[in-house]
Amino acid sequence: MEGFETGALIILGLRVFGGTIGARVFQWIRVPPVVGYICVGLLIGDVGFGLVTAETVSRFHLVNLFALGVIGLLVGGELHVDVFRGRGRKLFAILIGEGVGTFALVGCSTGALVYWVSGSASGATAAGMVFGAIASATDPGSTLNNLWEARARGILTTTLVALVALDDALAMTLYGVGTAIARILSGAEASLDAAVLSTAGVLLGSVAMGAGAGIGLRYIIDWLKRSDQSFVSAVGVLLLVIGLAATLAMDVILTTMSLGCALINAAPRRSKELFSTVRSFSGPIYAIFFVLVGTRRIG
Numbered sequence: 197m198e199g200f201e202t203g204a205l206i207i208l209g210l211r212v213f214g215g216t217i218g219a220r221v222f223q224w225i226r227v228p229p230v231v232g233y234i235c236v237g238l239l240i241g242d243v244g245f246g247l248v249t250a251e252t253v254s255r256f257h258l259v260n261l262f263a264l265g266v267i268g269l270l271v272g273g274e275l276h277v278d279v280f281r282g283r284g285r286k287l288f289a290i291l292i293g294e295g296v297g298t299f300a301l302v303g304c305s306t307g308a309l310v311y312w313v314s315g316s317a318s319g320a321t322a323a324g325m326v327f328g329a330i331a332s333a334t335d336p337g338s339t340l341n342n343l344w345e346a347r348a349r350g351i352l353t354t355t356l357v358a359l360v361a362l363d364d365a366l367a368m369t370l371y372g373v374g375t376a377i378a379r380i381l382s383g384a385e386a387s388l389d390a391a392v393l394s395t396a397g398v399l400l401g402s403v404a405m406g407a408g409a410g411i412g413l414r415y416i417i418d419w420l421k422r423s424d425q426s427f428v429s430a431v432g433v434l435l436l437v438i439g440l441a442a443t444l445a446m447d448v449i450l451t452t453m454s455l456g457c458a459l460i461n462a463a464p465r466r467s468k469e470l471f472s473t474v475r476s477f478s479g480p481i482y483a484i485f486f487v488l489v490g491t492r493r494i495g
Contacts (some may be wrong), residue, residue, distance in 0.1 A: 263482070264438075267485070270478065271340055271361050272410075290355075291359055306324045332363070332366065361453050368398065398447055399447075407454045407455070408458075410462065411458050
């Protein structure tokens with residue numbers, strides 16, 4: 197056990213240091229630093245030097261969850277009510293266009309290809325549903341990281357952040373319904389009604405849990421006063437929410453997004469410094485997370 201613990205520290209060090217160097221190299225050639233993180237993950241994984249095995253990667257599940265929680269919290273911290281005021285219809289139209297549009301485009305093309313190869317209409321429809329739902333999802337972490345690296349500000353940036361947040365809920369809905377239809381078409385025992393209710397329960401439960409934690413954290417911050425104590429409490433609440441969401445099979449990113457959104461709207465002035473502090477230490481977390489992504493691609 198001690199060997200793994202010391203080895204884990206070495207691996208984490210390689211991820212942070214190597215990811216930072218890789219990101220810097222890619223910045224020189226005008227490529228987003230996220231690509232550098234992922235390439236370093238490929239290098240230290242099985243495809244590269246084999247320093248990190250698939251078994252080792254699986255042991256960093258908790259680190260991965262924490263990174264997802266921090267990403268969700270920071271995305272939610274960008275969702276001030278002013279972002280949606282006067283732009284609700286436009287955001288909804290863009291969301292449906294890019295989310296459902298991607299689902300339809302990928303689903304139809306995949307279904308057509310599978311039908312051409314297999315000749316099975318039900319199999320083609322099932323494959324189209326699954327791949328279309330997967331394609332509709334976006335990665336909030338890489339999007340947000342690139343925006344911060346570019347120090348982007350303005351209407352386009354805030355609109356993009358809002359779309360990334362909303363797309364998580366849309367993709368979850370499409371995936372839940374799509375996979376249920378695919379199981380029914382493939383002959384497995386599945387219920388579309390049960391899938392819809394299960395997806396709705398996860399969505400509503402994640403939002404309710406995150407929003408409740410965010411409002412509660414707002415009162416804790418007001419009571420503590422000191423910024424350092426507020427930061428420690430915020431990290432504690434974040435860890436608690438991540439743990440509960442994972443235990444209850446809720447969506448970690450959506451839950452922590454809701455936490456950040458509720459906090460920034462309930463206490464915009466007091467939480468601004470808190471989000472700034474979280475963002476200041478998020479660099480190593482992003483490095484670990486995306487290097488892990490690169491490693492797991494081939495694990």
